[in-house]
Amino acid sequence: MTNDSELPDYAPVPSSALGPAVNEQGYFVGRVEKNLYWVTDSGYQAAFMTTRDGVVLFDAPPTIGHNLKRAIDEIASANGVSNKVTHIVYSHHHADHIGASSLFGRDVVRVGHAETKRLLQRANDPARPVPDVTFEQNHTLDIGGERVNLAWHGTNHTPDNIYIHLPDHDTLMLIDVVVPGWGSFAAFNVNADVPGSIAAPAEALSYDWKHFIGGHLGRLGTRDDVVLHQEYIADIAESARKTLATVDPMPFYAKYGNNIWAAVKAYLDTAAEHAAAPVVKKYTGVLAAADVFIVSTAFVILESLRLDQGVELPMHP
Template sequence: MTTNRRTLLKRLAVAAATPAATGLLGGALTGSAGPTGQDTLPEYAPVPAASVGPELNADGYYVGRVRGNLYWVTDAYYQAMLLTTTEGVVLVDAPPTIGHNLLRAIDDVAKANGMPNKVTHLVYSHSHADHIGASAILGKDVVRIGHTETRRLLRLDRDPNRPAPTETFDDHYVLKVGGERLELAYHGPNHSPDNIFIYAPAQQTLMVVDVLYPGWVPFKNLAVSQDIPAWVKAHDVVMGYPWQTLVGGHLGRLGVRADGDLQKQYMADLDAAVRNASATVDPTPYFQKYGSSGNAWAIFKTYLDAVAHQAAEPVIAKYTGTLAAADVFTVDNAFALLESQRIDGGLLGPFGVRP
């Protein structure tokens, strides 16, 4: 029997919401073996119970109150934020994995509060399709708000699922709707050239996407960020806001300030480990083996991989059981940080100017 995408996502999301479950978020997938066979898939450490969010409903989503009229919705992989007002609903991001469940969640909270369930405004955190790819299901009458760079990028992409913002800003934008307020700010590039900060002052809640991952290590290659030094600095910008609740855009739970402190410590440990490995891994064997054949890429690959693995080892040991997926993405994150240190920081190691 063929399983459609929505059914599969629902099954996986329900499994991910269970602390003891294994699967995409905590180990090898269970069930019938895939084309390559289940026994070929790697095993990973269990997801800590503290990293798991609330249980999803039968439709594969959870919607809950943050504070006052501010709510959040998740499918255990992605998150959106919504603000109910007397004039309608302000939605922040429209992840395609949540898709039409966004409309169900909006209907849930609007009815519960006796508010209109029509979405009047949609705020884009940034242009990436995995966070706003369901924008089109809201129709053409929604006021879409984003950074000026977001509009430029979306006009280039010409994706009908991500209409360009109708209202843009460069530095700051205050959105007031039906007695509620959101403060949008651009602090420069980080994960993407256009990623913004969305702050709800009355609710002491900050939404910033693809920077902090509460309860988890950052996604592969430091969130596939386009400016690694700026992404690292964005951690301090995040912690400079007086928030008590964080909507991070990914995974199944909200963040608290201790999550920000913990990820900063993870990054500090990873940085120190990468620098130490860069200084201690001997490049000689890699040059000797591949240099005679002129295979420059083999030298780079094997040496840089060795540095990343050595750097990751103590960090994985420290954070396994504390941050979910420490053993999944820390090697990739070490490699991304190593490359940033080489390219952005000039720490070229054996590939620098030699005597």
């Protein structure tokens, strides 16, 4: 059994990264703007909008689960509006963000990208019913006098991850790309397309919005949060470029001989740690957990530089 003294220590979390406390039932629900609300369990986030025709829910994380219904009921009761969920918008197909969709029954219109439907058909998961309404590039929902603009701008975190823009509520929802106030999750948020994920924040900033819903942890984001994320990732990429140019792989091959995988692993582990070190130093106290997943994120970005961009790949003479 592991005891506390054997566990690693990490830098303290800046208070700026923390969101509101959850209630006794384990959730917080708050107003974003007008009749748009967000729900969090401090690990995941969803949002919903009340309209004269019912409620539009944006994502349904299973960790929040039945607390989504409780949050909607709480707001609907306080404001004297309907608590009936008529639509669920899927940001993308991942179960950790829409795995509570089935809680809302069959009599709900589910909306998502065409690729989301294909991926969910493949998954065949009853917790994630396939979307009824799909689109390829752009789609506008007009529900109960409210407008929601949905757009796909190419692969980023997943092949189907979309931008959810609520222009009348000054809000953009883009899941698993930027975690406001925090460093990235493991392996650069487990992104399917590294260059696409690096480019996605600039696309997000091209929209007009004030509030940002990133899908994870305990608080909403701002435009400054997205800019800071861009700077953080750019610094990792620059450090990785320098590492590829300066860390010599030959000593690793000399040591491990014909065990090629051992040589490659030792070299890449060393390179990722080397690339991460200056970024950890710069962002500790600025971004929460800047020292936690940074090595795996540096590794993924370093490999993307090599494989997607051809940086420092030697040509045999």
